[in-house]
Every structure is written in structure tokens, then in C-alpha cells.
Amino acid sequence: MLILFIKLILAHLIGDFLFQPEKWVKHKNKHKHTSKYLYLHILVHVVALMVVLLFDTRYWLGFLIIIISHYLIDLLKLHLRTKKNNRWLFAVDQLAHLIVIALVVNIYEPYFSKLLDYNFNKILLLLACLIAVTTMASIVMKTIISKWKIEDKDDKEDSLEDAGAYIGMLERVFVFLFIILGFWEGVGFLLAAKSIFRFGDLSRAKDRKLTEYVLIGTLLSFGLAMVIGLLYSNVIGLI
Incomplete structure (x- = not known):
């Protein structure tokens, strides 16, 4: 096959x-x-x-x-x-x-019948986790950090539409995949890479608010992806 x-x-x-x-x-x-x-x-x-x-x-x-x-x-x-x-x-x-x-x-x-017989529940679990790590996690993060309103008008004009949301979803999917594959080094590499790319934004901040806002968002994003990845890894063995 x-x-x-x-x-x-x-x-x-x-x-x-x-x-x-x-x-x-x-x-x-x-x-x-x-x-x-x-x-x-x-x-x-x-x-x-x-x-x-x-x-x-x-x-x-x-x-x-x-x-x-x-x-x-x-x-x-x-x-x-x-x-x-x-x-x-x-x-x-x-x-x-x-x-x-x-x-x-x-x-x-x-192979369709075999796939449905033996792996359908695992497929459902994977789909549920992917939805959780993308859409659900975005809503959870937005709800948590909505108490802080940080706006940078100069950067907003140059920003791509919805780029932040897509970047967040992609990074959580990568973290999720790294964890279920047992590649924890990849999580560290991704976190370091994001820190380097965000260094320019943080260095231009006039005070600590933007730095703290970005750190909270990053830790929430990675934390949610890690929790969902660990849940998947533990539950998949029970199916």
C-alpha cells in the first residue's frame, strides 16, 4: 500500500x-x-x-x-x-x-475499513487536539490577556492582517507536534527563534509594558500547546 x-x-x-x-x-x-x-x-x-x-x-x-x-x-x-x-x-x-x-x-x-476499525478514535483525538491548540487556544489567550490593552500604532500600520493570530496558531501546532514526537529540543529551539525575531520590537518599547505583554502571550501560547501535547501523549496510549 x-x-x-x-x-x-x-x-x-x-x-x-x-x-x-x-x-x-x-x-x-x-x-x-x-x-x-x-x-x-x-x-x-x-x-x-x-x-x-x-x-x-x-x-x-x-x-x-x-x-x-x-x-x-x-x-x-x-x-x-x-x-x-x-x-x-x-x-x-x-x-x-x-x-x-x-x-x-x-x-x-x-485500507479504509482497517483505518476506521483501528484508528478512528485516535484520529478523532488528534483532530480534537488540533482544534484545541489552534482555535480554542487563541480564544483562551485573547480572554486572558484582554485585561491589558497594548497598542503600537506605528507597528500596526506595517503589520499584515491577522498575521499575529496565524503566527500564534502555527507556533502552537509546531510545539504540539514536537511534544507528541518526543522532540523537546524543538520546543526550545522555537522559543529561542521567536525571542530573536521579537527582540527588535521589544528593544523599541518605551517601557516594560510591551515586553511583559509579549512574554505573557508567548508563555501562554507555549504552555497551552505543551499541556495539550502532553494530554494527547497520555490519552493516546489508553485508546
Whole structure:
């Protein structure tokens, strides 16, 4: 199962990233289904799949499913694409291709039933922890530190929209992953890296308020991620 999955992923990476120049992407976005590069792109996927599967005719059904679905997904993406949804559409497009690949692998080496039988509860636990470490933790932190209002108008004008929230979520996800993998050194490295990046902001502070505010937020963020990571590590053994 794993070998087939790796082969199909490799073919996808070759077709969608390695051999798809920016010129092709721009032409497809402009001309959509009339773009010659859309069909060249599909041809690249055809060749890549044939090569990684070593021209094995046993996989003819999966081959057809992947190629046809890839064309339809790309075509749909081209017609739905706008400047506003471009990033999200890219993510959905890639997710759709991965789901098709997973379904094709399941045709030849069924694993969905086993996955549901043995790991469904573990998947639910992981999803619950990821939601807790991102959305829930953000709300908890916002509630706790809302008693202090620190505003830096000069920095606010240069700040990316919602950048702080995304940075906080990403750092907690990294801490969570480091802990469940037993890589505690990574937590220390991440904390040190964040301290270095925030040094410029803190050195420009006129008083201690901004420094204390940042430290409280950082300790809360890391603390919540560590607690959730430890809970996951202890509960997963009971399932």
C-alpha cells in the first residue's frame, strides 16, 4: 500500500510542480479550457504515471481515474478561480487530487475499513487536539490577556492582517507536534527563534509594558500547546 501511494504521489509532484512552468500556469488561468498547456499538463501526468508504475497494466483503472479526475479538477479550478479565492482554491485543488490518489490506492490495497476499525478514535483525538491548540487556544489567550490593552500604532500600520493570530496558531501546532514526537529540543529551539525575531520590537518599547505583554502571550501560547501535547501523549496510549 505504502509503495503504491508513494509512486502516485511522486507522479503527482512531477506533473503539478516539477514540470509545470509558470508560463503554463499563467496561460491556463487566462485561456482556461482552450489553453494548449492544460492538455500538455495532463500529458505530463500521463507520462509520469506510466513511468512510476513501470507500465504495469494492472493499474489501468486507477490510471484512468487519476488522469480523468485530474483534468476535471483542474478545469473546475480554472473556471472558479478569482484573485480573492486563489490561495484557498489551490489548497482545495491539491486536497482533491490527494483524495483521488487515496481512493485509487484503496481500490488495489483496501485500507479504509482497517483505518476506521483501528484508528478512528485516535484520529478523532488528534483532530480534537488540533482544534484545541489552534482555535480554542487563541480564544483562551485573547480572554486572558484582554485585561491589558497594548497598542503600537506605528507597528500596526506595517503589520499584515491577522498575521499575529496565524503566527500564534502555527507556533502552537509546531510545539504540539514536537511534544507528541518526543522532540523537546524543538520546543526550545522555537522559543529561542521567536525571542530573536521579537527582540527588535521589544528593544523599541518605551517601557516594560510591551515586553511583559509579549512574554505573557508567548508563555501562554507555549504552555497551552505543551499541556495539550502532553494530554494527547497520555490519552493516546489508553485508546
